[in-house]
Amino acid sequence: MSSNPERVAGQPDRGEVTVDEKNSGVLFIVSAPSGSGKSTLVRRVLKDVGHLRFSISHTTRPSRPDEQQGVDYFFVTRDEFEGMIREGKFVEHAVVYGNYYGTSWEAIEAVRSSGDDVILDIDVQGAAQVKQRFGREAPSIFVLPPSFQSLEQRLRGRSSDGDEVIRERLSRARQEIQEYKKYDYVIINDEINRATDALRSIIVAYRACQSRLEKQIENILHTFGGNPE
Numbered sequence: 196m197s198s199n200p201e202r203v204a205g206q207p208d209r210g211e212v213t214v215d216e217k218n219s220g221v222l223f224i225v226s227a228p229s230g231s232g233k234s235t236l237v238r239r240v241l242k243d244v245g246h247l248r249f250s251i252s253h254t255t256r257p258s259r260p261d262e263q264q265g266v267d268y269f270f271v272t273r274d275e276f277e278g279m280i281r282e283g284k285f286v287e288h289a290v291v292y293g294n295y296y297g298t299s300w301e302a303i304e305a306v307r308s309s310g311d312d313v314i315l316d317i318d319v320q321g322a323a324q325v326k327q328r329f330g331r332e333a334p335s336i337f338v339l340p341p342s343f344q345s346l347e348q349r350l351r352g353r354s355s356d357g358d359e360v361i362r363e364r365l366s367r368a369r370q371e372i373q374e375y376k377k378y379d380y381v382i383i384n385d386e387i388n389r390a391t392d393a394l395r396s397i398i399v400a401y402r403a404c405q406s407r408l409e410k411q412i413e414n415i416l417h418t419f420g421g422n423p424e
């Protein structure tokens with residue numbers, strides 16, 4: 196599963212990643228308070244940006260009627276999840292609204308090994324852990340609703356969630372938005388087409404960073420007969 200020579204399968208926490216891992220696909224982290232329209236945004240971008248795939252998380256929350264096992268999430272029991280934590284299977288994990296959520300090494304490596312980039316739709320706690328491990332190889336994007344009122348409207352309008360759940364999400368949103376400072380990019384989702392353009396542009400521009408292209412550039416320069424100096 197892993198290309199990391201220092202990593203022993205099944206061993207917990209391995210700290211910083213090696214240079215080898217850093218040279219494969221980019222991990223684009225996307226976080227937002229619940230109700231910011233993040234899922235729609237991510238879905239749209241996955242549809243029209245090539246070589247970009249979604250990292251399927253594990254969770255202990257029950258599946259919703261429109262969700263599929265192994266497509267939206269891997270739905271597991273608490274025991275299974277805790278077993279995976281002990282075995283060091285997660286890049287990051289966190290408790291969100293009383294349920295475990297986590298990104299497995301297997302989920303991201305399944306994508307990165309084919310050279311594609313990964314989108315991680317994860318909360319602020321998980322984002323901090325991924326950022327710490329992967330640094331510049333994990334650019335982070337925070338999606339902000341245009342106002343508290345618009346967030347409240349969306350939460351009330353979109354679901355069958357009860358008042359208490361909505362209030363909990365709003366209260367959590369107040370704390371989460373303070374985290375925007377830790378992210379590399381911020382998208383204000385005031386209009387979905389504009390926000391989709393912004394996310395797509397960040398991904399495309401990030402891929403063109405000089406430091407990411409060094410190997411390819413070297414090969415091109417080679418066809419010119421190498422460096423004249």
Ligand code: 5GP
Pocket residue numbers: 226227228229252253256287288289291296297298316317318319320321322
């Ligand atoms: P939902 O239950 O609505 O699908 O997701 C609730 C929250 O959990 C969202 O903020 C989502 O980004 C976050 N989340 C989903 N998967 C993961 C994960 O693997 N790790 C972490 N840390 N958060 C996740």
